[in-house]
Amino acid sequence: MAAGLLVVLSGPSGVGKGTVCELLCHYRPSLQISVSLTTRPPRPGEVAGVNYDFTTPDRFKELISQDAFLEWAVVYGHYYGTLKETVDSCLARGRDVLLEIDVQGALQIRRRMPEAVLIFLAPPSMEALCERITGRATEGAEDIKRRLEAAQQEMAAYSHYDYLVVNDKVDKAAASINAIIEAEKCRISRGARPPGWGGEA
Amino acid sequence: MAAGLLVVLSGPSGVGKGTVCELLCHYRPSLQISVSLTTRPPRPGEVAGVNYDFTTPDRFKELISQDAFLEWAVVYGHYYGTLKETVDSCLARGRDVLLEIDVQGALQIRRRMPEAVLIFLAPPSMEALCERITGRATEGAEDIKRRLEAAQQEMAAYSHYDYLVVNDKVDKAAASINAIIEAEKCRISRGARPPGWGGEA
Numbered sequence: 134m135a136a137g138l139l140v141v142l143s144g145p146s147g148v149g150k151g152t153v154c155e156l157l158c159h160y161r162p163s164l165q166i167s168v169s170l171t172t173r174p175p176r177p178g179e180v181a182g183v184n185y186d187f188t189t190p191d192r193f194k195e196l197i198s199q200d201a202f203l204e205w206a207v208v209y210g211h212y213y214g215t216l217k218e219t220v221d222s223c224l225a226r227g228r229d230v231l232l233e234i235d236v237q238g239a240l241q242i243r244r245r246m247p248e249a250v251l252i253f254l255a256p257p258s259m260e261a262l263c264e265r266i267t268g269r270a271t272e273g274a275e276d277i278k279r280r281l282e283a284a285q286q287e288m289a290a291y292s293h294y295d296y297l298v299v300n301d302k303v304d305k306a307a308a309s310i311n312a313i314i315e316a317e318k319c320r321i322s323r324g325a326r327p328p329g330w331g332g333e334a
Numbered sequence: 335m336a337a338g339l340l341v342v343l344s345g346p347s348g349v350g351k352g353t354v355c356e357l358l359c360h361y362r363p364s365l366q367i368s369v370s371l372t373t374r375p376p377r378p379g380e381v382a383g384v385n386y387d388f389t390t391p392d393r394f395k396e397l398i399s400q401d402a403f404l405e406w407a408v409v410y411g412h413y414y415g416t417l418k419e420t421v422d423s424c425l426a427r428g429r430d431v432l433l434e435i436d437v438q439g440a441l442q443i444r445r446r447m448p449e450a451v452l453i454f455l456a457p458p459s460m461e462a463l464c465e466r467i468t469g470r471a472t473e474g475a476e477d478i479k480r481r482l483e484a485a486q487q488e489m490a491a492y493s494h495y496d497y498l499v500v501n502d503k504v505d506k507a508a509a510s511i512n513a514i515i516e517a518e519k520c521r522i523s524r525g526a527r528p529p530g531w532g533g534e535a
Contacts, residue, residue, distance in 0.1 A: 168494035252520075288531060296517065297526040309520055316497065316517035319453075319510055325498040327456035330489060 134322060137224040138317055140164075142230045142310065143239035144271035145287035146208075147265040149300045153254060154233045156307040159315065163226045165332055169314065173211035185213075204234065206243035213238070221333060229275055229314065236287040249295075250317050252310055253294040257301040262288075336525055337529035338425040340447060341365075341432045341517055343511065344440035345455035346483065347409075348466040350501045353433045354455060357508040362515065366429045368421055370395075374412035404440035405435065414439070428527040430515065437488040444494055451518050453511055454495040469505075 142157075144150055158164060165324050171185045172193050181187050195210045196203060205214030215232055223230045232242070256262035266280045291297060296313050300306045320326050339395050343351055354397075359365060371387045373394050394413045398406060406415030406431050416433055424431045434441070445519050457463035466483045492498060501507045520526050 244482050253522070253528075253533070258530045262531075288528060291528055291531075292522060294522055296520040297528065298520055299529060309516060312513035312516035313520060315510060315513035319497040319499055319514060321493060321498050322354055322453070322494055326452075327459075327489060327498065328500060329459045330492075332454070 135227060137165075137227050138229040138314065138323075139220065139224060139242070139249040140229060140317075141239050141242050141249055141251045141311075142231060142233045143236055143251065143294070144300075145236070145243070145256070145262060145284045146277065147262060147269055147284065148254050148256050149265075149306075152235050153300060153306045153310065155180060156303055157231070157310050161229075161309055163229065165223050165230045167223070167230050167232045169213050169215055169232075169234065169256070171211060171213045173213075203245060204232075204238035206235055206237035206241075208235055208237075222328045229318075236290045238333055240290060240293055241328065244325055246325075250292040250313065252296045252313060254306065255288075255291065255297055255299050257286045257299055259288075261268055261275055292330055337429060338366075338441070339430040339515065339524075340421065340425060340450040341511075341515055341518075342440050342443050342450055342452045343432060343434045343455060343500075344437055344494075346437065346457070346463060346472055346494070348463060348485065349432050349455050349457050350466075350504065350507075351455055353504055354501060354507045355432065358432070358511050360509055362430075362511045363368065365515070367430045368416055368424070368431050368433045368474065370414050370416055370433075370435065372412060372414045374414075383441045388451055391433050404446060405433075405439035407436055407438035407442075409436055411437075417461060428473050432476075435449065439492045441491060441494055449524075451497070451514065452495040452499045453499055453514060454492040455507065456489075456492065456498055456500050458500055460489075 142154055154166065158166060165263045168182060169185050170188055170193065172188060175181065179185065190212060192315040193214065196202060201216055203217045203220055205212060214256055215234065220230055222267055222284055240250055243251060263281060266284055267277055298309045300308050317323065343355055344482065345351055359367060372391055373389060373391045376382065376388055380386065391413060397403060402417055403415040404418045404421055406413060414446050416421055416435065419534060422432055444452060445535055463485055464482060467485060499510045507511055518524060
């Protein structure tokens with residue numbers, strides 16, 4: 134059985150990764166979404182094991198010291214990470230796995246698993262991203278300034294990715310990501326072979 | 335304006351390139367099919383400038399000596415080729431161009447234009463390809479034998495391509511090729527950039 138594909142969907146905070154990811158799962162139900170582990174408290178309506186798994190900072194640090202993470206990052210004071218074991222067991226069973234993670238995490242994956250497919254979700258314009266961040270900020274002018282600066286840095290990381298998809302319309306963005314996954318599965322460098330072809334010439 | 339993408343659809347004789355190509359054009363009307371030049375006589379129903387452009391062997395050889403071809407090949411005694419000028423002018427205008435050509439031609443493109451996207455259309459099984467070739471042959475047992483041997487050699491070339499698509503169902507194959515084109519247009523190595531992003535960090 135061919136191993137599954139590891140797909141990383143990433144991009145600046147506020148670009149709409151979650152919404153695109155949700156629609157993508159409708160287009161491609163076989164895709165397994167990896168549930169991240171976090172130390173931030175659950176938001177209203179969030180269910181453990183669905184959106185995130187929740188843990189304490191102490192336990193998270195213990196897992197870091199055990200090298201248990203494929204990637205981890207600190208975002209606005211909270212830890213977020215993806216456990217190696219969860220991802221590896223899915224891929225070994227031939228399932229394609231999607232990680233919806235921040236830019237720091239994606240760059241760690243780039244180094245640790247060069248065969249992963251890295252997709253950068255970009256806003257339709259910098260203005261649109263700024264509006265989105267401004268609308269989302271909860272802690273006043275300082276918070277907004279900090280988030281806008283972070284967004285600039287996150288945007289600059291796009292060149293380390295394989296693909297760029299513009300989140301202009303959610304359905305178009307999800308369809309493009311679906312096409313990228315479909316195409317990657319046809320790549321000969323990933324082991325695509327003619328059925329029943331043993332190489333006899 | 336970004337230059338267009340050169341897509342090469344190729345595979346063994348009898349695999350069904352023409353049928354897949356036709357459906358693909360319905361899925362992706364912006365795709366420009368490149369019309370090959372050939373010295374073989376038109377088949378019933380073929381229209382010059384639509385299926386092929388037709389010429390004499392002398393004129394074809396003259397064009398070869400002028401290095402006018404992006405690729406050319408001799409298939410069962412007839413010349414087939416793609417003129418550089420036709421393809422280059424389309425790509426420069428930002429149009430994506432599809433070449434539906436044989437394996438010899440595709441390997442020439444690999445060498446001359448490494449940035450081209452090479453897609454190998456494979457039969458669902460070797461048996462299916464043999465049946466197709468046997469049904470198509472018009473010149474008896476010797477002709478069939480020659481064509482089956484050629485098919486084996488053509489199959490062996492798949493490893494030089496970027497993508498492999500199995501022509502199990504025509505609509506599925508055309509959809510996969512459409513996804514490959516969509517994905518390639520999102521590749522950062524091909525120049526995909528965040529809109530309005532100047533790189534300021």
